[in-house]
Amino acid sequence: xxLKIERLDHHGRGIAHSDGKIVFVENALEGESIRxxxxxxxxxxxxxxxxxxxxxxxxxxxxxxxxxxxxxGCHLRHMSYEDTLSFKRKKLREIMNKYAGVDTEIxxxxxxxxxxxxxxxxxxxxxxxxxxxxxxxxxxxxxxxxFNAHEAINALLLNMxxxxxxxxxxxxxxxxxxxxxxxxxxxxxxxxxxxxxxxKHKIVGIILNGKTLxxxxxxxxxxxxxxxxxxxxxxxQVNRSVNKILFDIVKSSIDENDTVLDxxxxxxxxxxxxxxxxxxxxxxEIVENxxxxxxxxxxxxxxxxxxxxxxxxxxxxxxxxxxxxxIIIDPPRSGIxxxxxxxxxxxxxxxxxxxxxxxxxxxxxxxxxxxxxxxxSIMGLDMFPYTYHCESITxxxxx
Ligand SMILES: C[S@@+](CC[C@H](N)C(=O)[O-])C[C@H]1O[C@@H](n2cnc3c(N)ncnc32)[C@H](O)[C@@H]1O
Numbered sequence: 001x002x003l004k005i006e007r008l009d010h011h012g013r014g015i016a017h018s019d020g021k022i023v024f025v026e027n028a029l030e031g032e033s034i035r036x037x038x039x040x041x042x043x044x045x046x047x048x049x050x051x052x053x054x055x056x057x058x059x060x061x062x063x064x065x066x067x068x069x070x071x072x073g074c075h076l077r078h079m080s081y082e083d084t085l086s087f088k089r090k091k092l093r094e095i096m097n098k099y100a101g102v103d104t105e106i107x108x109x110x111x112x113x114x115x116x117x118x119x120x121x122x123x124x125x126x127x128x129x130x131x132x133x134x135x136x137x138x139x140x141x142x143x144x145x146x147f148n149a150h151e152a153i154n155a156l157l158l159n160m161x162x163x164x165x166x167x168x169x170x171x172x173x174x175x176x177x178x179x180x181x182x183x184x185x186x187x188x189x190x191x192x193x194x195x196x197x198x199x200k201h202k203i204v205g206i207i208l209n210g211k212t213l214x215x216x217x218x219x220x221x222x223x224x225x226x227x228x229x230x231x232x233x234x235x236x237q238v239n240r241s242v243n244k245i246l247f248d249i250v251k252s253s254i255d256e257n258d259t260v261l262d263x264x265x266x267x268x269x270x271x272x273x274x275x276x277x278x279x280x281x282x283x284x285e286i287v288e289n290x291x292x293x294x295x296x297x298x299x300x301x302x303x304x305x306x307x308x309x310x311x312x313x314x315x316x317x318x319x320x321x322x323x324x325x326x327i328i329i330d331p332p333r334s335g336i337x338x339x340x341x342x343x344x345x346x347x348x349x350x351x352x353x354x355x356x357x358x359x360x361x362x363x364x365x366x367x368x369x370x371x372x373x374x375x376x377s378i379m380g381l382d383m384f385p386y387t388y389h390c391e392s393i394t395x396x397x398x399x
Contacts, residue, residue: 002054005032010091012075012388016048023048026135027069027078029057039136047136059083065147072135073148074386081114085382088390092359092380099363100370108380108390112241117385118148119175119221120238123160125168125186130160148386152178156201162193173232176222176240183207183232207232218293223247228267229296231289235266242383246355246393247273249379250328253353253395254278259322261349263313263329263340268294270328270355271308272301281306282320284313314340317347326351335361341368348372352396357383359392366394374399 005014005028014028016036023046028034033055036048063069063077076084085108092106111117123130124140131143144157152174163170168186179202184190186209194214197203205215218231223240224247230236237243250270254260258278262271265283267290275281275298283306285291294308309316313329314337327349329336335358336344344352345368352373356362366375373396383391 001038001048002033002035003048005030005034008087010095010388012087018046021046025050026075029060029078031055032057032060067131067141067143070134070141071131071143072133072137072141073146075388076386077147081110081385084386085110087388088380088382091388092378092390092392095359095363096366096378099360100366102363102366102370102375102378104375104378106378106380106392108382109242109245111239111382111385112245113239114385115147116149116151116154117239117241118146118153119150119236119240120171120173121146121149121153123170123172125160125165125170128166130157130165130170150174150178152180152201156180156182156197159197159200162197164190164192173219173230173236175219175230178202179204179219181205181207181217181219181232185209205232223269224273226269226272227297227300228269228272229293229300230267231293234287234290234293236269237383239383239385242381242391243269246270246381246391249393250274250353250355251277253351254326258326258351259324260326260328261317261320261324261347263317263327264331265294265308265313265328266290266330268297268306268308270330271306272297272303274326274328275303275306278326279305280322282322282324283308284311284316286310286312314343317343320347324349326353328353328355330355331361333358333361336365341365344369345372348398350398352394354394354396356392356394357389359390362392362394366396369396372399373397 003016014025016023025048035051040047068077096102126140129140131140134141153172171183173181204219206213221228254274254277260274260278260281262283265271265285271281271283291310298306376395378394381391
C-alpha cells in the first residue's frame with residue numbers, strides 16, 4: 001500500500017490515513033509517498049513500516065548511525081539538526097496551545113554537543129546480545145557504539161563480553177573525568193573480569209542488584225564550577241552541556257532576596273546553583289541516596305544557606321514554615337500531583353521556575369497555575385538531540 005505522509009505526530013512519526021483510520025509510520029517525512037506494510041492494526045489506529053520510498057522529501061538526510069532505522073534510542077536522525085529543532089518548536093507550541101490554552105512561539109536552545117552527549121545509557125542484554133530495544137518492540141538491536149553516548153561509554157561497549165552476562169539490564173554512567181559507574185540487574189551470578197575491564201577503563205564502581213561488587217556506589221560530577229556527589233541511583237541530567245545552560249537560566253531567574261524552595265531537587269544541583277544568589281534555599285527530594293548526596297554537595301560547594309529534606313515534595317510543602325517567594329520545580333515525567341499543585345498555590349510564591357521533561361504534563365499543570373500566575377517565559381532546551389524529547393523551562397509570576 002502506498003501512503004502520502006500528511007504531517008508528523010509529536011513522536012516524530014509520519015501521519016497518513018487509510019480507510020478512514022490514522023496510520024503512524026516511523027522514519028517518514030511530510031509530503032513523502034511511501035510503500036508501507038501494516039505492523040499493527042487496531043480499531044482506532046494502524047502502525048506501519050516503510051517498505052520503500054516512492055517519493056522522498058528533499059529534507060531527508062541519511063543517518064550515519066548504522067542501526068538507526070531499527071534502534072529505538074533515536075527518532076529523528078533522518079532530519080537535519082536544524083529541522084529537529086523546528087519539529088520541537090512546533091511540537092511545544094502545539095502542546096501548549098492544546099493542553100494549556102497558551103499560544104506563544106517557543107524557542108529551543110540547541111545542544112552545544114550534538115553527538116556523544118549522554119552521560120548515561122541503559123542497555124538490555126538478552127541471550128548474550130547487548131543493545132537497545134528495537135523500535136516498538138522488546139527485541140534487542142545489537143550495538144557496540146551509540147552516537148548519543150559519551151566516548152568513555154562507547155569504549156566500554158566494545159568490552160561488554162568481559163561481563164559474561166546472558167540476560168540483564170545494565171546502566172552505564174559516566175562523569176566529567178570519563179570515570180564509569182556500572183549498575184547491573186540480573187538473576188545471574190556473572191563472573192565479571194573486573195581486572196581486565198579496569199586495565200582499559202576508568203571503572204570506579206560496579207553495582208550488582210543494588211550491592212557494591214567493586215569500588216564505590218557513587219562518583220563526583222563537575223558541572224560549571226560545582227562539584228556534585230552522584231550516587232548510582234540518584235538522578236542527574238544526561239546532557240552536561242545543556243545542564244550548564246539550565247544552570248545559567250536558573251541563576252539569572254533568582255534574585256538576592258529570594259527564599260527558594262527547590263522541589264524534586266535530586267542531588268541538589270539547581271538549589272545549590274540558586275543558593276549562590278538567593279538568601280536561603282530549601283530542597284525536598286524523595287530518593288534517600290539523592291538527599292544524602294545533596295547534603296554532602298552543599299558542604300562540598302561551601303553553601304551554608306541551603307538545607308535539604310527527604311520526602312514527598314508535593315505533600316512536604318505543607319510543613320514548610322518559612323515565607324517562600326520562589327519555587328523551583330523539576331518533577332518527574334508525570335508532572336506535579338494534584339495535591340502538589342494545590343499546595344504550591346497555597347504557598348503562593350511570587351515566582352515559579354518550572355523545569356519539565358514532558359511538555360504534556362507541563363501544559364496540564366500550567367493550565368491550572370495560569371489562573372493565579374502569568375507566564376513570563378517558556379523556553380525549550382534540546383537536552384536529548386535527535387530524539388523527540390524536549391526539556392523546557394517556564395518562569396511564572398504571581399498575578
Ligand atoms: C527530573 S529529576 C530533577 C532533579 C534535579 N532537579 C536535577 O536537575 O538534577 C526529578 C527528581 O524528582 C524526584 N522525585 C520524584 N517524585 C518525587 C516526589 N514526589 N517528591 C520529591 N521528589 C520526587 C526524583 O527522584 C528526581 O530526583
